[in-house]
Amino acid sequence: MKPDALRGHLDALLLATLDGRQLHGYAIIEALQEGSGGALDLPTGTVYPALRRLERAGHVVSDWSTVGGRKRRTYKLTQAGQRALNAERSAWREFTTVIDGVLGGGKWAQT
């Protein structure tokens, strides 16, 4: 998976991963690995700044906790984040429809 492909879709992935549950950053990375069958292995330098952006945007909120001596910053969606997730999902659907149409429609399109 070329890295550029994620551009503009990372927020959707993070919001979707937090949908209905609260996770800390490290767990989000693992959840993304699992949920993608190993295809997504996002570096911390990608995920942590992205989470802070989402928090600044008001899409998620975070709480600190300590589990087994290790500090965790646990994130969960806000209402605005839930709305943003819905928007991201429909934007994704529209996006794939458009690209699919162009990629497939070259030769064997019938009107």
Added chain:
Amino acid sequence: MKPDALRGHLDALLLATLDGRQLHGYAIIEALQEGSGGALDLPTGTVYPALRRLERAGHVVSDWSTVGGRKRRTYKLTQAGQRALNAERSAWREFTTVIDGVLGGGKWAQT
């Protein structure tokens, strides 16, 4: 359609647009508009540099012609470009499968 979403997928769109026919840059932009139902309206500052990148990469070749007093640079796929298009198509399929899985798999995934 947010501009970032295209990142990393523009080459696929251009190659697919040139699949089985030869077009000049301006016509490619129009073909993309048509083929996407108006959703894609790429600025020339996006398309022309991208075509030159594809030519440097050996995926397309261009020929100059003059039609109605206007200069046209007409592009067509090379064999390498055709192969690249196939690769882009399967990469796209894989990409959408992965993202679809994460975006959809949040709550109602069953194993």
Added chain:
DNA sequence: GGCTATATGTAGCGCGGCTACTTATAGACG
């Protein structure tokens, strides 16, 4: 002590799509 896993974070790079602009011709309209 050293290694791995867990956990969070930052500085700075690099690239590619976009904005804004330039150049040029044909044709329509008044």
Added chain:
DNA sequence: CGTCTATAAGTAGCCGCGCTACATATAGCC
């Protein structure tokens, strides 16, 4: 003729964001 639109190609430079490469810290195992 002057102006406007459509057609056609191009460049300079901005900007955002995912990535690389670090730094930091604790728990647990050998």
